[in-house]
Amino acid sequence: MSTRDWTKPTDEQLVGYRAEGGVAVISLQDPPANAYSYPMFRQIDDAILRARFDADVHVIVVTGAGEKMFCAGANIDMLKSVDPYFKYNFCLHANETLNRLENTNKLVIAAINGHCVGGGLEIAMAADLRIARRGGGKLGLPEVALGVLPGTGGTQRLARLVGKTKAIELMVEGVNLSFDEGEKLGLINKQLEAADAAAFLGEVLAYAKRFVPPGRAAKAVGAIKRAVQSGLEMSFESSLSLERELQQQLFQSDDAKEGFAAFLDKRAPQFKGR
Incomplete structure (x- = not known):
């Protein structure tokens, strides 16, 4: 069990932020899994607000660091280390943060560079569009295998995206889908060919800039x-x-x-x- 105090913010940079050409990039930076914790979600929340208040930012892109993972979901070490009271408030804050992302009046694109499972898919589903690197990984909500449910908006957003019965099927079976299968279900909007994660992000940014002035209102x-x-x-x-x-x-x-x-x-x- 970890000796780290997961209940407090940290000076460690767990989320990257940069803005250029009307596009802000929020990057989850705890490779290889980019698993999120309360300290990371505090930084995600700050980054969302930073982009929201910046009048020069018109599109927000959310991605993960590294080649293998967009995000593997909640940090299991953290969940093992904290009490149920903290876990409840952690989920509440995560819900509020993703609602803030979803409600921001700027287009949000999830650039899915690798595996996008559990809470990682819950983050991606709070985006308006999901673009994946072809062949880059799997996506799904397998929390049932841990004896829990997708608790960061997954049950509600998945049902709204793929329909009630299909969402229940995917979550109770705990299956992970290929990006091709995800695209057929409407979980993925499109896939892009790219040699590596950096090239993929470059292509997503080029796409994102189609929605900024002067070319788009x-x-x-x-x-x-x-x-x-x-x-x-x-x-x-x-x-x-x-x-x-x-x-x-x-x-x-x-x-x-x-x-x-x-x-x-x-x-x-x-x-x-x-």
Whole structure:
């Protein structure tokens, strides 16, 4: 059993952060497994808020360090070392952090560079899009083999992505899927060929930059995300009301004015994300 105090933050850098060209990259940095702990989730939370408050960031990319793992889920050494009271609050904080990621009005892309299992898949499912390195690994929620359930939003997000009965089947069987199987189920949006993890991340960043100004109206991208992510949790009438309010905000934006003007002038728009 570990002698480390998992209940306190650490000065060790467990999460990397960099922002360039309108894209922020949040990297889980505890290889080889990139397993998460409470100290890591504190740093993930900080990184999400940093990206959220940065007006120059329009897309967030989440990835893992190394060649083999996006994230293997919760740190088992930590879970063995802490009491049930701490475990409950750890899960609560993880839920709140991933909700914050999901609710941020910026497109979030999970760049799945390797195996993405357990809590790693729960992190990826909180993203809007999931892009995987072809042949890079497996994905699944095998927590039942440990006598527990996917407790960082997995039961709810998986059911919303693949349907109720399929989600139950995958979780009670505890199977891990290939990325090809994940793509067929809708867990993976697309796969990219890449020689290594660095090349893969470069391709994902190139894709992410398609959604930043001046080529794309990032404010509209964020509003589309919010309309879908928040709207699906509401009644249909309430979700239509949210859609109208977001549209009204966009009608008043500089980007909408530029978009309409460019269309009438028959030229490419130059958006500013405002």
